[in-house]
Amino acid sequence: MTLQKFExxxxxxxxxxxxxxxxxxIIISTSNxxxxxxxxxxxxxxxxxxxxxxxxxxxxxxxxxTICAEINKSDPAEFNSEKFNNSKEVFESLYxxxxxxxxxxxxxxDMKSFxxxxxxxxxxxxxxxxxxxxxxxxxxxxxxxxxxxxxxFNNLQMESFNxxxxxxxxxxxxxxxxxxxx
Amino acid sequence: MKYLPVILFLLVSASSTQAQYTKEKISNILSGDTEKSWSxxxxxxxxxEKVFSFNKNNTVVIEETSGKIRKENWSISSNDxxxxxxxxxxxxxxxxxxxxxxGQQFVKLTHGESANSASGYYEMKLTKKN
Numbered sequence: 001m002t003l004q005k006f007e008x009x010x011x012x013x014x015x016x017x018x019x020x021x022x023x024x025x026i027i028i029s030t031s032n033x034x035x036x037x038x039x040x041x042x043x044x045x046x047x048x049x050x051x052x053x054x055x056x057x058x059x060x061x062x063x064x065x066t067i068c069a070e071i072n073k074s075d076p077a078e079f080n081s082e083k084f085n086n087s088k089e090v091f092e093s094l095y096x097x098x099x100x101x102x103x104x105x106x107x108x109x110d111m112k113s114f115x116x117x118x119x120x121x122x123x124x125x126x127x128x129x130x131x132x133x134x135x136x137x138x139x140x141x142x143x144x145x146x147x148x149x150x151x152x153f154n155n156l157q158m159e160s161f162n163x164x165x166x167x168x169x170x171x172x173x174x175x176x177x178x179x180x181x182x
Numbered sequence: 183m184k185y186l187p188v189i190l191f192l193l194v195s196a197s198s199t200q201a202q203y204t205k206e207k208i209s210n211i212l213s214g215d216t217e218k219s220w221s222x223x224x225x226x227x228x229x230x231e232k233v234f235s236f237n238k239n240n241t242v243v244i245e246e247t248s249g250k251i252r253k254e255n256w257s258i259s260s261n262d263x264x265x266x267x268x269x270x271x272x273x274x275x276x277x278x279x280x281x282x283x284x285g286q287q288f289v290k291l292t293h294g295e296s297a298n299s300a301s302g303y304y305e306m307k308l309t310k311k312n
Binding site: 110112113116117120121122124125127128129130131132133136137140 | 201202203207262264265276278279280281282283285290292305
């Protein structure tokens with residue numbers, strides 16, 4: 001009697017149960033896939049941001065490098081004002097524009113000071129303290145940029161590792177039912 | 183090739199002598215042997231301060247355009263021996279020593295409410311008073 005009831009139940013609701021199980025499987029897989037995609041998108045965004053950040057740091061360091069190389073010339077006659085002014089323009093454009101995009105407060109604060117120095121720089125002044133202060137400040141900004149870049153690189157590596165680990169777990173989770181022995 | 187200016191700069195700066203402004207040098211620039219007076223000009227805004235007279239005993243007399251005279255204490259500080267800060271009374275300024283086109287030394291004081299904020303930011307140019 002009980003067996004008959006069970007058979008009847010299976011005949012009536014079997015297709016529905018099968019449909020529900022299939023639907024649940026699809027929903028879980030879609031959800032896992034969506035999570036994985038979100039994680040990948042976030043990582044790609046961060047990679048893109050760090051890549052732009054390093055590009056800005058490199059451009060800033062190049063501009064400062066050229067400015068300081070000119071300032072370091074002790075003979076005013078050797079001073080190349082065209083090179084200095086071009087790099088000064090690049091630096092100022094980065095300081096007022098792109099550098100604010102990466103929002104690195106330590107670098108920006110030092111750049112603000114550097115900007116004040118180069119704004120009025122007089123190449124005819126041979127005062128060593130005056131020139132070396134500017135060069136040391138430039139050096140400090142380059143090193144801060146380098147350290148920030150290295151930190152970003154380490155963060156990227158950590159994020160990549162965590163991202164891969166998450167993706168691997170999701171993949172393992174999604175293949176688990178199929179790989180289980182029957 | 184694009185790294186060349188940076189490498190060149192690092193090599194040059196590493197080999198150059200580490201001359202720099204010190205607290206003593208800056209104090210001497212500001213106060214001279216005993217006292218030195220500086221005319222104040224607001225760069226981006228007009229400022230009430232008209233004259234700063236720095237004394238070797240770390241007092242500063244600030245004369246305002248309204249005729250008001252204040253006597254405060256002043257001090258110099260730095261975290262890295264590169265960027266220097268002047269505290270006059272309760273206000274801290276970043277102090278930048280520079281030269282105009284004629285080769286005359288002047289002092290620029292900048293003040294902002296925070297390091298990266300433009301709000302309340304102003305600059306003053308201090309030129310030696312005759």
